[in-house]
Amino acid sequence: MEAAKSSIGTLNNGGPAPARAFRGVHRRHVPDVQAVERAVADLLVGLGKNPADEHLKETPRRVAQAYQDMLTPRDFDLTTFPNDENYDELVLVSGIPVYSLCEHHMLPFHGVAHIGYLPGDRILGLSKLARVAELFSRDLQVQERLTKQIADCLRDNLAPRGVGVVIQAEHLCMTMRGVQAAGTRTVTSTMHGTLRDDARSRAEFLSLAGLTT
Ligand SMILES: [Zn+2]
Known part of the structure; x- marks a missing residue:
């Protein structure tokens, strides 16, 4: 049971076990990481960059991972x-x-x-x-x-x-x-x-x- 302090008072959230749980928001589409990687490689080419460059060759993978992280809320x-x-x-x-x-x-x-x-x-x-x-x-x-x-x-x-x-x-x-x-x-x-x-x-x-x- 977590402590519950608001900026203007203290709440009592003790008592019996929670009786009602979050019914939830529909689970989102899981990103297609490989499709994102391909698209980022194309984007680099479109921007005039060489995706084979040593500094860029892992960029599509890193960007795809970053988007997956940014677009995936934690369950609760x-x-x-x-x-x-x-x-x-x-x-x-x-x-x-x-x-x-x-x-x-x-x-x-x-x-x-x-x-x-x-x-x-x-x-x-x-x-x-x-x-x-x-x-x-x-x-x-x-x-x-x-x-x-x-x-x-x-x-x-x-x-x-x-x-x-x-x-x-x-x-x-x-x-x-x-x-x-x-x-x-x-x-x-x-x-x-x-x-x-x-x-x-x-x-x-x-x-x-x-x-x-
Ligand atoms: Zn905007």
């Missing part, structure tokens, strides 16, 4: 626990590192996610919020969809009274290419339930996540 169970203490305040984990690949350019975007929820009958081990973010990050993504998938997953599996997800990320397809100054960040958010409908709850979430002055 999204185990929930009864909210025995009837904790009814916001649970927030801020600054969760996010690394993903933009599907338009296949270049990284990276930043932080702030994920909060207002518990209903169930609560979640706090480390699981980061695992949900990783689950959807390790894919070819757009930031808007990633944000919504995290929020929808928590809504559907935890049935909280509200969920809020904000992601702030730098997209290398923008900043490496000189479209925008380095350090430019894109901010996306998805709110469900009370955090969407109630301005005070939403303001509290944004304030605790350090997103307002």
Whole structure:
């Protein structure tokens, strides 16, 4: 049983064994590593490089391995626990590192996610919020969809009274290419339930996540 401390209170996630497990997201297509290696070799040729060069000859294999790693989330169970203490305040984990690949350019975007929820009958081990973010990050993504998938997953599996997800990320397809100054960040958010409908709850979430002055 992991300790569960939020930024604004302590949760009790003890009690009986978890009664409800993550129903799961469909397992992704396993990358065809050899096809990726061939494509990377072709890409090198297209870029005017010699794939037989000593420094490049292992590059297709390394790139294929890197994509497999970047696109394969670790398995985990999204185990929930009864909210025995009837904790009814916001649970927030801020600054969760996010690394993903933009599907338009296949270049990284990276930043932080702030994920909060207002518990209903169930609560979640706090480390699981980061695992949900990783689950959807390790894919070819757009930031808007990633944000919504995290929020929808928590809504559907935890049935909280509200969920809020904000992601702030730098997209290398923008900043490496000189479209925008380095350090430019894109901010996306998805709110469900009370955090969407109630301005005070939403303001509290944004304030605790350090997103307002
Ligand atoms: Zn892009």
